[in-house]
Amino acid sequence: MPIDVLAVGSSMTLDNLDGQIVKEHLPGDTNLFNAGSFGLKISQSAHMAQLILRKRNPAAVIMVTGPEDFTVNQQAGLDYDDGDFERFTDGGFYPWFVARHFDMAYYRSGMKEIRLDRRSRRDYGSLAFDKYGGVLLNIHFPHVNMVRWNARADLSHSDLAEWNAFESFAAFCHQRKISFYVAQSPLRKAPVNAEMASLMKARCARLARIVEAHGGAFFDGFDHCPLDDSYFADYAHLNAQGAEKFTTAFMDAIDPELKTLQFKH
Numbered sequence: 001m002p003i004d005v006l007a008v009g010s011s012m013t014l015d016n017l018d019g020q021i022v023k024e025h026l027p028g029d030t031n032l033f034n035a036g037s038f039g040l041k042i043s044q045s046a047h048m049a050q051l052i053l054r055k056r057n058p059a060a061v062i063m064v065t066g067p068e069d070f071t072v073n074q075q076a077g078l079d080y081d082d083g084d085f086e087r088f089t090d091g092g093f094y095p096w097f098v099a100r101h102f103d104m105a106y107y108r109s110g111m112k113e114i115r116l117d118r119r120s121r122r123d124y125g126s127l128a129f130d131k132y133g134g135v136l137l138n139i140h141f142p143h144v145n146m147v148r149w150n151a152r153a154d155l156s157h158s159d160l161a162e163w164n165a166f167e168s169f170a171a172f173c174h175q176r177k178i179s180f181y182v183a184q185s186p187l188r189k190a191p192v193n194a195e196m197a198s199l200m201k202a203r204c205a206r207l208a209r210i211v212e213a214h215g216g217a218f219f220d221g222f223d224h225c226p227l228d229d230s231y232f233a234d235y236a237h238l239n240a241q242g243a244e245k246f247t248t249a250f251m252d253a254i255d256p257e258l259k260t261l262q263f264k265h
Contacts, residue, residue: 004263006058007034007134008049012066014038016185016238018247019132022062025251025258034133036064038125041073043165050172051085059261060179064250065207066236067153067187067200070162121240124148124233136240139233148234152191155199163206170214179261180216182207183250186227186242188235217254225249 005026007013013036022032035052037045042065049061088097107114117127121138124145129135141149173180184204192200200222208218219225231242238246251258 001033002031003033003052003056003058004030005032005060005062006049006052006056007032007036007062007064007132008052009036009045009063010040010066010069011036011038011237012064012069012185013045013062013134015135015137015233016064016066016243016246017062017134017250018136018240018243019130019134021244021247021251023132025255026261027263030263032132036134040069041071041159042069042162042169043073045069046165046169046172048085049169051082052089053176053178054086055090057176058178059263060181060258061173062181062183064183064185066185067155068236070158070166070203071154072157072159073162124237134243136243137233137237139237139239141229141232144234148237149188149232150191151235152193152196153236155196155203158203163210166207167210167214170210170216173216174214179257180211180214181219181250181254181257182211182216183219183246184222185236185238186221186225186231186246188229188232189226190229191235217257219250219253221246221250224253 005022007017013034017034017036019032019034023030026032035048045063084097114127117123117125119128120126121128121136124137124139126135126137170180184207187200204220204222208220211218225246227242227245231238231245233239
């Protein structure tokens with residue numbers, strides 16, 4: 001499948017970017033693909049994007065960042081290699097990938113929940129992907145997970161390796177003449193104390209410096225797109241209405257740059 005605009009990142013990109021709003025700012029025949037995925041750190045998002053971009057040459061890459069994206073990666077290593085990923089995304093033999101990588105015992109025991117996640121957008125782990133690859137959550141207060149709703153990210157311990165990966169990816173896009181558009185997603189106001197607000201402003205300034213130094217554009221949704229609680233699914237994930245509001249503000253901010261894109265299809 002040709003990709004004209006690729007969206008990558010964690011669940012901030014998966015859940016908080018409204019593909020239909022993005023499409024409304026692009027030519028009608030533009031192909032948009034949201035490859036955001038749960039729990040990815042910046043280094044993982046950048047690595048996956050570079051694998052996708054080995055054989056594809058989109059005009060632009062979009063990334064939405066959140067408070068957890070630059071923290072230390074404490075996840076176990078994933079049991080696949082780059083070759084497997086490329087063969088899968090190139091349309092390889094699907095049953096082989098299922099047999100090699102899928103945990104069939106997990107799928108058997110969780111079949112009911114998995115089927116529900118594929119149909120419903122009322123769970124944080126929803127797999128009800130839209131036609132662009134995103135998931136717009138249908139979660140509204142008071143029907144929320146209160147631990148997630150009141151969570152407060154620790155922004156004081158970001159990982160230098162993640163920042164280096166982010167800057168390397170920005171440079172990679174610039175070298176490939178791919179426009180790089182990055183946005184910091186809004187956060188719920190209540191859990192954000194003065195220290196966290198200060199750290200977030202510093203993070204956004206750092207993101208802007210890196211992105212703009214490599215010819216990209218940055219949108220600070222934390223400062224320039226404040227939303228009330230009705231637009232959130234938890235402290236950082238937006239529901240569908242929040243994603244629409246945030247994506248509209250993001251796209252409006254970078255619209256002059258979008259109008260200069262030269263699509264390669």
